[in-house]
Amino acid sequence: MKVGEKFKPHPKLKKVYYVYLSIVAVPLLVIALVPTLAAFVYVPKAAPWLVAFLLAPIVVILWFLAYWVPEYYKSISFTLEREEVVVERGVWWKMKHVVPYGRVMSVDVIQGPISRHFGVGRVDIHTAGYTGPAGGSAGPGMRRAEAAIWGVPNFLEIRDSILNFVRERPLFGAPGARARDVGSEILSELRRIRKVLQKG
Numbered sequence: 001m002k003v004g005e006k007f008k009p010h011p012k013l014k015k016v017y018y019v020y021l022s023i024v025a026v027p028l029l030v031i032a033l034v035p036t037l038a039a040f041v042y043v044p045k046a047a048p049w050l051v052a053f054l055l056a057p058i059v060v061i062l063w064f065l066a067y068w069v070p071e072y073y074k075s076i077s078f079t080l081e082r083e084e085v086v087v088e089r090g091v092w093w094k095m096k097h098v099v100p101y102g103r104v105m106s107v108d109v110i111q112g113p114i115s116r117h118f119g120v121g122r123v124d125i126h127t128a129g130y131t132g133p134a135g136g137s138a139g140p141g142m143r144r145a146e147a148a149i150w151g152v153p154n155f156l157e158i159r160d161s162i163l164n165f166v167r168e169r170p171l172f173g174a175p176g177a178r179a180r181d182v183g184s185e186i187l188s189e190l191r192r193i194r195k196v197l198q199k200g
Helices: 012-042 047-075 113-118 155-167 182-199
Strands: 077-080 084-089 095-100 104-110 121-127 147-152
Touching: 012 047, 012 113, 012 147, 047 084, 077 155, 084 147, 104 155, 113 121, 121 155, 147 155
Parallel strands: none
Antiparallel strands: 077 084, 084 095, 104 121, 121 147
16 A cells, blocks of 8 residues: 555455445345235235335345445545545545544554455544544544545554554644654753743
């Protein structure tokens, strides 16, 4: 992985999405099929209308999602620049998240059971006080990540690369500046305050 070079999630991310899709789709189809089969047995004349009413919308939604998954996958790209992380995604609404390393507070790795089965994970990049909808672990009351890199097999390597960039920069500092000794700055400021108080 080179600095400034775009990279994409692993193709297995599509399988992860399809597994999640099937987890939602199978119960919906079962719920819709039970009354439909009952109608064919007890009210055969009404059965076609019930099929159209219950199954058709579900099939259309599933077909749309099956089309959308590969298109969404193609839209995702990540770049570790020298000064910032760039995340791009979106099929119809294109989104681009840029997070300077100087604002990063923490970097987390997440790997659920399905992602672990397919050997991929995600890296969540948190900044101070961010609660927006860009990505993240999305649990109730949980702080969301300002940007995330997901569906990648080398998520630990990516986390370490980001942390290395972060350690080279002061928090909220100018890009490219080296981290200063905060303790010595505080000490210098206290000495200036003491001199002012002694004069007064």
